[in-house]
Amino acid sequence: MINQVEVKNVYKNFGDVKAVDGVSLEISQGQFFSLLGPSGCGKTTLLRLIAGFEMPNSGDILIDNKSMDGIAPNLRPTNMVFQNYAIFPHLNVAENVAYGLRKKRLSKDEKLEMINKSLELVGLSGLNNRSSNALSGGQKQRVALARALILKPKVLLLDEPLSALDKKLREQMQSELRHLQRVVGITFILVTHDQEEALTMSDKVAVMFDGKVEQIASPRELYERPSSKRVASFIGTMNFIDAIGSKSGEKIKVENRILGKFELPQNQVSGNHVNNKLTLGIRPELISINPRKSKSADFIEGEIEEISYLGETTYYKIICGKDIEPLNVLTQNSFGQMNYKVGEKVKLNIDKDNIVGFSG
Amino acid sequence: MKFTFNNDTKKGWRLLSIPFIFSLLLLAAPLTMMFLLSFWTQDYLTLDKTFTFKNYIEAATQPVYKLLFTRSLIISLTATFFTVLLAFPMAYFISFHGGERKALWLFLITIPFWTSYLIRMFLWKVILGYNGVLNSFLIWLEMITEPLTFLLYNANAVVLALTHGWAPFAILPIFVSLEKIDRSLLEASTDLGDSAIDQFFRIILPLSAPGVIGAALIIFIPTVGDYITPKLVGGTDGLMIANMIQVQFSKANNAPLAAALSVSSLMIVSFISIVFVLFNRKYLRRY
Numbered sequence: 001m002i003n004q005v006e007v008k009n010v011y012k013n014f015g016d017v018k019a020v021d022g023v024s025l026e027i028s029q030g031q032f033f034s035l036l037g038p039s040g041c042g043k044t045t046l047l048r049l050i051a052g053f054e055m056p057n058s059g060d061i062l063i064d065n066k067s068m069d070g071i072a073p074n075l076r077p078t079n080m081v082f083q084n085y086a087i088f089p090h091l092n093v094a095e096n097v098a099y100g101l102r103k104k105r106l107s108k109d110e111k112l113e114m115i116n117k118s119l120e121l122v123g124l125s126g127l128n129n130r131s132s133n134a135l136s137g138g139q140k141q142r143v144a145l146a147r148a149l150i151l152k153p154k155v156l157l158l159d160e161p162l163s164a165l166d167k168k169l170r171e172q173m174q175s176e177l178r179h180l181q182r183v184v185g186i187t188f189i190l191v192t193h194d195q196e197e198a199l200t201m202s203d204k205v206a207v208m209f210d211g212k213v214e215q216i217a218s219p220r221e222l223y224e225r226p227s228s229k230r231v232a233s234f235i236g237t238m239n240f241i242d243a244i245g246s247k248s249g250e251k252i253k254v255e256n257r258i259l260g261k262f263e264l265p266q267n268q269v270s271g272n273h274v275n276n277k278l279t280l281g282i283r284p285e286l287i288s289i290n291p292r293k294s295k296s297a298d299f300i301e302g303e304i305e306e307i308s309y310l311g312e313t314t315y316y317k318i319i320c321g322k323d324i325e326p327l328n329v330l331t332q333n334s335f336g337q338m339n340y341k342v343g344e345k346v347k348l349n350i351d352k353d354n355i356v357g358f359s360g
Numbered sequence: 361m362k363f364t365f366n367n368d369t370k371k372g373w374r375l376l377s378i379p380f381i382f383s384l385l386l387l388a389a390p391l392t393m394m395f396l397l398s399f400w401t402q403d404y405l406t407l408d409k410t411f412t413f414k415n416y417i418e419a420a421t422q423p424v425y426k427l428l429f430t431r432s433l434i435i436s437l438t439a440t441f442f443t444v445l446l447a448f449p450m451a452y453f454i455s456f457h458g459g460e461r462k463a464l465w466l467f468l469i470t471i472p473f474w475t476s477y478l479i480r481m482f483l484w485k486v487i488l489g490y491n492g493v494l495n496s497f498l499i500w501l502e503m504i505t506e507p508l509t510f511l512l513y514n515a516n517a518v519v520l521a522l523t524h525g526w527a528p529f530a531i532l533p534i535f536v537s538l539e540k541i542d543r544s545l546l547e548a549s550t551d552l553g554d555s556a557i558d559q560f561f562r563i564i565l566p567l568s569a570p571g572v573i574g575a576a577l578i579i580f581i582p583t584v585g586d587y588i589t590p591k592l593v594g595g596t597d598g599l600m601i602a603n604m605i606q607v608q609f610s611k612a613n614n615a616p617l618a619a620a621l622s623v624s625s626l627m628i629v630s631f632i633s634i635v636f637v638l639f640n641r642k643y644l645r646r647y
């Protein structure tokens with residue numbers, strides 16, 4: 001695949017704050033790429049570095065193998081959808097959408113056709129003459145998208161574009177954005193602090209903490225094989241259990257009081273020194289309650305401490321002994337299924353094949 | 361349904377009544393008297409109270425009044441133009457490059473107000489006069505041998521002095537309108553391909569138009585009727601309509617004519633101001 005955007009060892013400081021602290025990443029053409037991380041981790045700064053609104057202290061950014069060093073934002077092949085949309089209040093919808101077309105030598109009819117096409121693309125057909133102050137948040141969002149896409153940028157940058165929308169609309173816009181990206185085939189770089197958003201929309205996600213990229217992976221890999229405890233707990237819920245680990249050929253031997261002895265493939269354990277201390281990560285859905293058939297030796301005894309019914313699923317907190325944190329367990333609900341009560345003793349079975357380990 | 365005042369309305373009226381009576385006494389009453397006076401005539405020491413348009417006809421037909429009206433408008437509009445033109449870059453600088461010192465810059469702008477307007481205007485005489493600062497300096501530089509006489513006592517001097525005297529009044533409203541511009545709009549315009557100049561004309565200027573038009577009105581309205589500045593630095597060529605009104609009220613002892621000139625002046629200024637405001641409305645229709 002062709003690299004469309006390449007960030008090479010980029011640093012950006014604001015005074016003492018290391019906003020971007022040595023980031024390198026490659027984004028291929030046509031990819032939906034997300035920058036995910038908690039607030040203040042440097043996502044926006046990285047996006048603005050790519051757009052050209054900030055200059056790196058060191059390192060380089062390449063778009064289509066061309067260094068962007070010293071190239072002003074108005075001359076870069078990127079366009080941005082701002083967090084607050086930045087719709088020009090003195091211009092109507094069509095004038096906003098056509099804003100960037102002025103320099104292109106186009107006839108009035110060609111322009112109108114392009115405006116109509118991009119409004120159609122974002123689902124705002126016929127709103128050409130609407131005043132920009134009469135738009136709802138979702139509509140402003142669409143105008144901002146149309147305004148950027150009409151210029152056919154090589155890369156579209158989106159800074160938390162959905163964070164100001166309510167939940168229903170946000171979910172709808174997520175799938176629309178994803179669809180739009182497939183239709184136009186432009187590389188999208190999305191900044192978000194919402195892990196669900198990043199997972200549902202992206203081809204690839206870079207998880208950032210404190211100005212550094214911690215892991216770059218597909219959503220599935222990120223969820224199933226997080227490379228660190230931080231990533232694991234930022235994305236979804238993860239049960240952490242301390243264990244003893246040792247190398248044994250291609251496998252890692254693991255030992256724990258309640259889980260017993262078992263082996264994990266090397267690629268499921270991250271970190272270098274696997275000797276002795278190891279933290280195991282178990283997703284809540286890998287644990288099942290009172291399974292019909294399983295080898296009796298594999299059961300763990302527990303007591304339900306807390307139940308949260310969420311409709312499609314139920315969350316349980318189950319105590320399995322004094323020396324470990326209560327386990328989070330997630331079950332899919334089906335009609336007529338067995339109900340458990342708080343305080344009830346249950347037997348748990350863990351799918352050990354998908355446990356991950358973190359060392360060091 | 362019976363129309364009744366509820367408590368809040370009553371309270372509101374009570375609160376309003378004092379300023380209302382105040383402005384009625386101090387603003388509406390004199391204006392009404394002036395208006396009435398303009399339709400009477402002065403007959404040496406007595407006031408002839410028969411209704412007549414005589415004063416207005418005189419104001420409209422006598423060439424001297426026409427000249428003074430035109431000159432007042434030209435001086436005031438020119439001063440307004442230059443004040444706004446000079447104030448804009450200053451307001452722009454404070455708003456966009458003031459950093460953390462914006463408050464300090466605004467404070468510095470108000471410093472001229474610490475001295476009276478009269479003194480500031482008088483100082484222009486010291487600067488522009490025959491033996492004034494500017495002439496002495498130019499002679500010292502040996503650029504001229506004789507003092508320049510065209511500096512003071514003409515319409516240009518009035519424009520110059522007004523432009524200086526009213527600058528802060530223009531800077532503040534323009535500054536406020538520039539402050540209100542969402543900075544992400546500027547980044548969006550750059551992102552969409554605008555150069556700095558494009559951005560100025562496509563975003564900054566239209567969005568600061570309310571401040572610019574407000575500033576223009578704030579300066580235009582009072583300067584048309586100014587009489588201190590022309591009296592101090594205007595000579596005979598720089599006299600304005602207010603100087604004539606003053607003369608008619610005092611030395612010429614023709615208060616009705618003075619009143620008619622005042623009312624005419626008021627009408628003209630109102631008309632031009634309304635044009636300004638309508639232009640503003642039209643421009644800002646989309647807000």
Ligand SMILES: Nc1ncnc2c1ncn2[C@@H]1O[C@H](COP(=O)(O)OP(=O)(O)O)[C@@H](O)[C@H]1O
Binds near residue numbers: 014039040046
């Ligand atoms: N213009 C700036 N001046 C000073 N500090 C900044 C500036 N922009 C960002 N920062 C700091 O850099 C860090 C990263 O900010 P940002 O990239 O906005 O984070 P995120 O978008 O991930 O929430 C934060 O600590 C923030 O306070």
Ligand SMILES: [Mg+2]
Binds near residue numbers: 040043044045160
């Ligand atoms: Mg941000």
